Amino acid sequence: MQKFLFMSCVALLFLCGCVQEQQVDTLNILFTGEASGELEPCGCTGMKTGGIAQRSGWIRHFRDSGGKWVLIDGGFATKKSGRQQKMKFTTYRKMLKVMEYEFSCVTQQEQNLVTVPKPYFGDFRGKKFVILRLETEQDKQQAQTILQQKSIDLVIVMARGKTSSQVSEGFPQGDFWRIFLINDAQNPITPFTPQEKTIVLSAGDRGRYAGVLRFSWEKNVFSWKHEHIAITNEHGADEKVLSILTNYKNTVKEARLLDFxxxxxxxxxxxxxxxxxxxxxxxxxxxxxxxxxxxxxxxxxxxxxxxxxxxxxxxxxxxxxxxxxxxxxxxxxxxxxxxxxxxxxxxxxxxxxxxxxxxxxxxxxxxxxxxxxxxxxxxxxxxxxxxxxxxxxx
CATH class of the missing domain: 1.10.1130.10 (Flavocytochrome C3; Chain A)
Structure with missing residues (x-):
C-alpha cells in the first residue's frame, strides 16, 4: 500500500511538472486606431461597424474568455475645436475609463484638453513591456531614455502621421521586440516585419475594427498571433457605456448647439x-x-x-x-x-x-x-x- 501511494505521488508530481512545462504564457493586447471624432457608427454603410458602445461588448466578450488583457486606444476623439468637441472628448475619455483601458493616445490637437499620457509599464509573468506614444521628437527622445535605462522585453509604440514603411526608421533597436501600431491608417494593415524583432500593423481608423495581438513566451521563445475584428453589435454593449453616451446626447440637446x-x-x-x-x-x-x-x-x-x-x-x-x-x-x-x-x-x-x-x-x-x-x-x-x-x- 505504501509503495502504491509513493508511486502515485511520483506520478502526480511528474504530471504537474509536464503541465507546467507545457503551459504557454500569453499576453493579449486589444488595440483600436483613431476614433476620428465618431462615438457611434455614422453613415449609409449598410453594415454598421464601429462605435464605442459596440466596442465595449467585444471587450466584455474577450475578457470573459479569460487571460490577461491590455487595452490600447488610438485616441483622436475630436476632429475640430469648440464647445461640442470638448463635450465629446470628455465623453470619450469617460467611456474608456469604464472599459478600463490601460493606454489611450492623445494627439497634439487634444493636448489642450488633457495631459499627455505617461508611458504605461507592465509586467506579465516576469516579462516587461511598455506602451508609449510616438508623435513628436520629444516622444522619440523619451523612448530612447526609457529603453536605455530599463530592461524591456516588448515595446508597443502608438504612431501617427507616418507611413507603414517609415514608422520604425530611427527608433531604437535592441534585445527586445518592437510593435508599431499606426493609429491614422485609413484601413487595417496586415502585420509585416520590416526588420528583425519588429512588427508593423494597424486596426484602421474610425474605430471600425479592433486588432488582437497574442504574445507568448514558451521556454523564453517569443511568438505571436494576430487577428482583425469588425466591431459589430454581435456582443451588445456595456450598460455603463450606453448611459454615458445617452448623457452626451442629452447634454448636446440641452446646450442647443444648433442655435450657435x-x-x-x-x-x-x-x-x-x-x-x-x-x-x-x-x-x-x-x-x-x-x-x-x-x-x-x-x-x-x-x-x-x-x-x-x-x-x-x-x-x-x-x-x-x-x-x-x-x-x-x-x-x-x-x-x-x-x-x-x-x-x-x-x-x-x-x-x-x-x-x-x-x-x-x-x-x-x-x-x-x-x-x-x-x-x-x-x-x-x-x-x-x-x-x-x-x-x-x-
Whole structure:
C-alpha cells in the first residue's frame, strides 16, 4: 500500500511538472486606431461597424474568455475645436475609463484638453513591456531614455502621421521586440516585419475594427498571433457605456448647439419640399415613397441625434445657410433631404416660376455628404437611378 501511494505521488508530481512545462504564457493586447471624432457608427454603410458602445461588448466578450488583457486606444476623439468637441472628448475619455483601458493616445490637437499620457509599464509573468506614444521628437527622445535605462522585453509604440514603411526608421533597436501600431491608417494593415524583432500593423481608423495581438513566451521563445475584428453589435454593449453616451446626447440637446452655428447667407430663401408638390406632384410622390431622403431626419430622431450639428447637416435642407434649417422648432419644414438640397434655394422660383431653375452640379452635390467615410459604397451613376424623377433620356 505504501509503495502504491509513493508511486502515485511520483506520478502526480511528474504530471504537474509536464503541465507546467507545457503551459504557454500569453499576453493579449486589444488595440483600436483613431476614433476620428465618431462615438457611434455614422453613415449609409449598410453594415454598421464601429462605435464605442459596440466596442465595449467585444471587450466584455474577450475578457470573459479569460487571460490577461491590455487595452490600447488610438485616441483622436475630436476632429475640430469648440464647445461640442470638448463635450465629446470628455465623453470619450469617460467611456474608456469604464472599459478600463490601460493606454489611450492623445494627439497634439487634444493636448489642450488633457495631459499627455505617461508611458504605461507592465509586467506579465516576469516579462516587461511598455506602451508609449510616438508623435513628436520629444516622444522619440523619451523612448530612447526609457529603453536605455530599463530592461524591456516588448515595446508597443502608438504612431501617427507616418507611413507603414517609415514608422520604425530611427527608433531604437535592441534585445527586445518592437510593435508599431499606426493609429491614422485609413484601413487595417496586415502585420509585416520590416526588420528583425519588429512588427508593423494597424486596426484602421474610425474605430471600425479592433486588432488582437497574442504574445507568448514558451521556454523564453517569443511568438505571436494576430487577428482583425469588425466591431459589430454581435456582443451588445456595456450598460455603463450606453448611459454615458445617452448623457452626451442629452447634454448636446440641452446646450442647443444648433442655435450657435455660424452660417453664411444666401440672397434666395428656402421654402421646403412641401411647397414644391403643388406643381410637381409626380416628382414629390417619387421622393416621398421611393427615396430614403424623404425620411432622413427620422433616422436621427430614432437615435436621438437630431439636435447634434455634426449629424443634422446632412439630414436637412440648407443647413450651411442662415436662411436654411436652424432647429426643429423654427424650421421643421426644412427637415429631411429634399428638392432644394440638389436644386438650390427655391423661394424665387416658387413665387415666380420660370425656366432655368434647378440645374445641379451633378456628383459634387452628392459627395458633400456621400463621401468615402460615410458612404463608402456610393456610386454616383447607380445612386442617381435610385432617385430618378426625370425622363430617362436626361
Amino acid at each position: 452655428e455660424i452660417k453664411r447667407s444666401t440672397p434666395i430663401g428656402y421654402v421646403g419640399t412641401d411647397m414644391c408638390k403643388s406643381c410637381h406632384k409626380k416628382e414629390f410622390q417619387s421622393w416621398l415613397t421611393k427615396q430614403d431622403h424623404s425620411h432622413a431626419f427620422a433616422t436621427l430622431q430614432k437615435q436621438n441625434y437630431h439636435h447634434d450639428p455634426e449629424c443634422v447637416k446632412c439630414h436637412v435642407v440648407g443647413y450651411e445657410f442662415a436662411e436654411g434649417f436652424r432647429n426643429w422648432e423654427e424650421s421643421d419644414y426644412l427637415i429631411n433631404v429634399g428638392c432644394e438640397n440638389c436644386h438650390g434655394p427655391g423661394a424665387r422660383h416658387a413665387f415666380d416660376p420660370k425656366p432655368g431653375y434647378g440645374k445641379t452640379t451633378g456628383e459634387m452635390t452628392c459627395t458633400v455628404c456621400h463621401d468615402k467615410d460615410h458612404s463608402p459604397k456610393f456610386d454616383y451613376n447607380k445612386y442617381r437611378e435610385k432617385i430618378r424623377h426625370w425622363p430617362k433620356n436626361e
